[in-house]
Structures are given as structure tokens and as C-alpha cells.
Amino acid sequence: MKKILFLFLVSAFVNLLAVDPALDRKSAFYVQFGYGNWSPGSVKNFFSLQQSSNYNSLFNLPYPTSHPLKFNVANSLGTSAAKNLGFGFIFGSKSGGHRGNLSFNMLYTGDNHFGNPYYSKLASASETELGVQVFSLNPIQKGSVQYDHDFYLIPDHKSKWVSGIGLKLGALAQYDTFSGNFTPYTATNSITASSQVADLRIPIKYDVNYRDPSALGILGLVYRLALFPNHEFELGANYYYGRSKTRFTLANLSMITLGEYRIPFQNDYEYKANTDIEGMAYIFGYTYKISHSRSINFFYNLRDLMQTPTKLETRISGASPIFGASGPFQGVRDRSSTFGFQFQVRY
Numbered sequence: 001m002k003k004i005l006f007l008f009l010v011s012a013f014v015n016l017l018a019v020d021p022a023l024d025r026k027s028a029f030y031v032q033f034g035y036g037n038w039s040p041g042s043v044k045n046f047f048s049l050q051q052s053s054n055y056n057s058l059f060n061l062p063y064p065t066s067h068p069l070k071f072n073v074a075n076s077l078g079t080s081a082a083k084n085l086g087f088g089f090i091f092g093s094k095s096g097g098h099r100g101n102l103s104f105n106m107l108y109t110g111d112n113h114f115g116n117p118y119y120s121k122l123a124s125a126s127e128t129e130l131g132v133q134v135f136s137l138n139p140i141q142k143g144s145v146q147y148d149h150d151f152y153l154i155p156d157h158k159s160k161w162v163s164g165i166g167l168k169l170g171a172l173a174q175y176d177t178f179s180g181n182f183t184p185y186t187a188t189n190s191i192t193a194s195s196q197v198a199d200l201r202i203p204i205k206y207d208v209n210y211r212d213p214s215a216l217g218i219l220g221l222v223y224r225l226a227l228f229p230n231h232e233f234e235l236g237a238n239y240y241y242g243r244s245k246t247r248f249t250l251a252n253l254s255m256i257t258l259g260e261y262r263i264p265f266q267n268d269y270e271y272k273a274n275t276d277i278e279g280m281a282y283i284f285g286y287t288y289k290i291s292h293s294r295s296i297n298f299f300y301n302l303r304d305l306m307q308t309p310t311k312l313e314t315r316i317s318g319a320s321p322i323f324g325a326s327g328p329f330q331g332v333r334d335r336s337s338t339f340g341f342q343f344q345v346r347y
Contacts, residue, residue: 001173025346028090029088030088035082035084036081038081039339040178041307042140046208083107084106095287099149100148101149103163105144106143106144107144112136112180130186135180137208143177146172147170150162150166151169164224169218174218175212176210178309179210181205181206182206205252209250211248215242215243223235231288233286238283239280240280240305243275250271251267251268271313272313278306283301283303284301285297292346294346295346296342296343298341302336303334307332308331308335309331
């Protein structure tokens, strides 16, 4: 029995090391599924732009900015569970000297419900404002298209430990979006030498519609190691830099009184911002070639991008004046960590 077990283990090990030329297909089509955590920069950027210096003074909307907020939601928003779906193509050269990858991905969360408490000093030092904004957002989404190309520095090196070192160049186009509503519940407290007055504001619901297309360049390092013929390991680090054109609107329904009649009236506020994006991503992967035409890849991606607005324009919809704000603006982070797998059809 021991001899049979020994022969079986030797056979399995030899099979693991065996070179199968049929498995050496360089190109593939794949579908991708992933799960992880995501702290969306789009939502935090929305808060950051609301805190711009001109926001409250222009429209008198309930988000005071004359004093730093004690509770800074732009940096304290937690992460949400997220799913990742996608597909793509791998274009490998026959020589093995370079490889391209074209991918289409969608990262999204479920519905989001949370509150944003804040505290601020108003124009008068004796007047303070306390409040909470209650948010209800639809799924937050990030769609992306990325093409990157790996160039191996010494592909013909006799050592497999060296031949897989390469540089990565590429480009990424993203589109972040979410919609929903928030309702501010606000109270002011005024203290003078002779009195103290508290005032509750009537809550008004605001509808939010946020869109943020961006384009980024990619420069990175990649290392692939075919430790056994059917097993490949991958490590990568990518640097991203680019810009986005943020657009979002706030709309609220108020009532106008004309004599004995109350007429509903909708106010729309439009925002346009330019945002710089910079950050890093780290990739860990393992691919097992099941046969000459099929393989499976397991991966873990960690990405951290800083988004810093550089310019903001605001206007009331339908009005001609455009008001600019030069900041200072607060940078926010878009962080995600995803574990997933790809089913690859090789050709």
C-alpha cells in the first residue's frame, strides 16, 4: 500500500512538472467576478465640494462652512460591500516579449442609508448651527475601460526568475455615478447678553444626481513567474494620474405663496468641478492552466486614489451667472480592495 501511494505521489509530481506545449497559448478571453470593500471617492467628493468657501454664501443652503466642521464626513465615511463584474481580452505575443490586456469592469454597491451630523459657527460668533443630513442613495457605481500593455525587459533570459520582469503602460477611462436624496434637519442657537434663542428650520428634501467621468494614465511594474508549466504567479504595482470632470445637481421642491394659493416651485443647483486624481494600485494573481484552452485566475487588487478638486463652478439652473470657487478644496480618497476570479478561454 505504501509503495502504491509513493508511486502515485511521484506520478503526480512528475505530471506537475511536465511541459505540455499545448498549454502555451498566449491569448485569452475571460469573464470576471469579484467581491470586496469599497470606500467611494465620488460620495466623499460630493461632500468636499459642498464644503467649498462659496457654497453657503451663494445659495444659503443648509451646509455651513464658515468654521471647520467638527465631524468631517468626507474623511470618515466607512466602506461598503461591493461587487465587481467584468470581461476582457489578453493579447499575448508568440515570442512572449510583451502582452496586452483590454478589460471592461463594473464596481457597484447596494443601496446606502446614513446620516451626516455637523456643527458650525455662523457669521456671528455668538451663533452656532447644529444639524444632521439624512441620506438615502441608490447603488453607487463605477464603470471602467482599461487597456494596459506589459513589456518584459529580458524575455529571453535563461532564468525564469528574471524573464518575467516588465514595465506596464496603459490608460484607464472611468465613470462614477450615484443618485438619491438627502434631508437636512437643522437648528440654530443664538446667544446675546440678554437672551438665548433656538430656532428649528423646516426640513426640505434635496434630490442628488452625480456624474464623474475621468481619464487616467498608467505606469507600472509587473512580475510574472511560471514556477511550473501550468502555474503562473503575478505581482504588480501601478501608478495612476489623471483628471475628471465632476458634474452634479441638487434639486428641491419648495412652495411659493401667491395670495391664497400655494404653488410648487423646483429649484435646481448645478455644479461643475475639475479634479486631479493620483494614486497607486497593487495586484496579486495566480493562474492555473486547466487545459490547452481553459484556465482560471485568482486575483486580489488593492487600489487607493486621491481625488483633489482644483476648480468649482456653481449656478442656479436657468440663470446666467456662474459663480466660481477657488478653494481651498479638500482631497478625498477612493479606496477599494477586491478578491475575485476569472474564467479564461485561451486561444
